[in-house]
Amino acid sequence: MSDIIAPAISDYLLAHCTPADDVLRDLAAETSAAFPDDVSMQISHDEGELLSLLVRLTGARTAVEVGVFTGYSALCIARGLVPGGRLIACDISEEWTGVARKYWQRAQVADRIDLRIAPAIETLGALPADPVIDFAFIDADKTGYLGYYEELVPRLRPGGLIVLDNVLQHGRVVEDGPQSDSVLAIREVNDRVVTDERVESVMLPMRDGVTLIRRR
DSSP states (O other), X not given: OOOSSOHHHXXXXXXXXXXXXXXXXXXXXXXXXXXXXXXXXXXXXXXXXXXXXXXXXXXXXEEEEEOOTTSHHHHHHHHHSOTTOEEEEEESOHHHHHHHHHHHHHTTOGGGEEEEESOHHHHHHTSOSSSOEEEEEEOSOGGGHHHHHHHHGGGEEEEEEEEEEOXXXXXXXXXXXXXXXXXXXXXXXXXXXXXXXXXXXXXXOSTTXXXXXXXX
């Protein structure tokens, strides 16, 4: 069940969303060349456009990202923020985010992004408890998802949005038999979200699965 989306459909989807500009294309190309073993961690362009659109639709001023990699998704989120908006971007790799910083500067969004190099659970736990976050995107270590989710929900304003990535785990969430810690962790957070009375949610079969979670 590894092919959630057929290749021909994938190509069609990418051909029918707002096209990537030179900055995003060059970032994707450098990521592929510099980190060939990790490039699957970069979101697809159509998912990036979805993030930009969701940020704009929510009128987000304060956003959080857990898992930056080389900065593609952060760039898309930052572009959607209202004037004066800020993205707190959490990652632990100076190497990956060094690439990100270069492209954020080129895209003229670096002043909107507050990069925090530290374990994300520590960064989130140190944020003010007030519910002021408008938008959050979680795309990091899967075993940490539930902890990130629980730190973010109380800090999310009513009507604010959390986006979880990779919630289908290439279809393995519905397979029987022994599974990896990542699949088990994603099953746990998926079950938590759907029973959490603080939020309303919908899971979409986009790429490797995306869940949209709105704070009531």
